[in-house]
Amino acid sequence: EAGVVQSPRYKIIEKKQPVAFWCNPISGHNTLYWYLQNLGQGPELLIRYENEEAVDDSQLPKDRFSAERLKGVDSTLKIQPAELGDSAVYLCASSRDKETQYFGPGTRLLVL
Amino acid sequence: GDSVTQMEGPVTLSEEAFLTINCTYTATGYPSLFWYVQYPGEGLQLLLKATKADDKGSNKGFEATYRKETTSFHLEKGSVQVSDSAVYFCALLPLNTGGFKTIFGAGTRLFVKA
Numbered sequence: 021e022a023g024v025v026q027s028p029r030y031k032i033i034e035k036k037q038p039v040a041f042w043c044n045p046i047s048g049h050n051t052l053y054w055y056l057q058n059l060g061q062g063p064e065l066l067i068r069y070e071n072e073e074a075v076d077d078s079q080l081p082k083d084r085f086s087a088e089r090l091k092g093v094d095s096t097l098k099i100q101p102a103e104l105g106d107s108a109v110y111l112c113a114s115s116r117d118k119e120t121q122y123f124g125p126g127t128r129l130l131v132l
Numbered sequence: 133g134d135s136v137t138q139m140e141g142p143v144t145l146s147e148e149a150f151l152t153i154n155c156t157y158t159a160t161g162y163p164s165l166f167w168y169v170q171y172p173g174e175g176l177q178l179l180l181k182a183t184k185a186d187d188k189g190s191n192k193g194f195e196a197t198y199r200k201e202t203t204s205f206h207l208e209k210g211s212v213q214v215s216d217s218a219v220y221f222c223a224l225l226p227l228n229t230g231g232f233k234t235i236f237g238a239g240t241r242l243f244v245k246a
């Protein structure tokens with residue numbers, strides 16, 4: 021079974037530029053999560069999808085962050101415009117049973 | 133609110149040493165408890181879990197027991213290997229979020245020397 025796929029793995033951009041991250045979850049996993057992981061910290065939930073519906077986006081900074089999961093499979097997280105403080109690792113995870121989550125390798129973002 | 137506190141790292145051990153990484157939590161009721169491991173350059177992987185008091189989760193020689201009386205879920209391994217070098221995250225899943233919002237600790241980095 022293929023794991024959660026994320027791309028790109030690394031991204032370097034200048035502040036005020038837009039950036040997008042892509043995630044393809046494990047086949048059959050209806051629940052998809054985007055997390056933010058700052059250096060030396062644990063993951064913090066940004067948004068959770070059940071199929072194509074965003075059911076928990078309370079931690080997503082909506083002034084600059086957006087996400088979509090149009091067909092209930094893969095998902096895109098976007099930042100526009102990026103700020104220096106957005107430098108972090110963005111993790112995607114998926115789940116079938118709402119308890120055990122399977123994580124992708126993450127996208128490491130550096131904003132200069 | 134619900135939270136997880138784990139011992140600060142890094143923890144440096146020699147191969148075959150005994151490992152303990154402390155984890156305590158704050159939550160109402162009986163949350164599910166987890167340990168995840170993150171190897172360099174990879175995503176988090178579930179290592180073990182326990183869903184009720186006095187349950188013991190185990191995997192790959194690692195163990196942790198759900199202690200309701202001390203609100204703890206300490207990770208232990210009797211003999212570590214170099215390949216165990218990674219970051220370990222303790223996490224809880226509160227019951228009152230419908231089983232969806234996992235809360236992670238800050239992580240503890242383990243270095244094992246040959």
